[in-house]
Amino acid sequence: MSITAVPIPPTKRGVLYLLWAGIVLAVLGGVALASMGAARVTASGLRYQVIRPGTGTPHPTDADIVLLNYEGRLTDGTLFDKSQQPTPMSPKQVVKGFGEALKLMSKGAKYRVWIKPELGYGDKPAGPIPPNSTLVFDIEVIDFLPESVLRERMQQQMLMQQMQGGAPGAPGAPAPGAPPR
Secondary structure, eight states: OOOOOOOOOOOOHHHHHHHHHHHHHHHHHHHHHHHHTSOEEOTTOOEEEEEEOOSSSOOOOTTEEEEEEEEEEETTOOEEEEOSSOEEEOGGGSOHHHHHHHHHOOTTOEEEEEEOGGGTTTTSOBTTBOTTOOEEEEEEEEEEEEHHHHHHHHHHHHHHHHHTTOSTTSTTSOOTTOOOO
């Protein structure tokens, strides 16, 4: 029995260059994708990681009310707070680091943020949070509206209820304790 060797023609140099260029591009693309999920740091020292980018370019301001879900933990993993349902909050009425994080996000975004003590509660204890604690929050922005628009909508709803006789003491509503009509 004889084995016949089939010669393999040499690979052209140009093909090898293209192959290496493809490998380098693939590695660079992988590094770029990996860095998208890496933590970033703001000028104030707030550290954050984009878990899911939001849609659109508008970001909440201090004049907005943000509807969000959140979960707050200490660095050892101890849960200290969690929203039970979507919760409205104003960036100006929360600790500085939380408000700063909200203003970075857009609708639909989910971030993990690490709030150092200077941007959180500092050297004062706050309920289950010990002094000088770094806070770790997972925050998901559902939507946000200007506070003035929200107030206007609430006033319109109250007016509609009064006009339909839904509010006690409203014109046309039965007096408290009166039998139904």
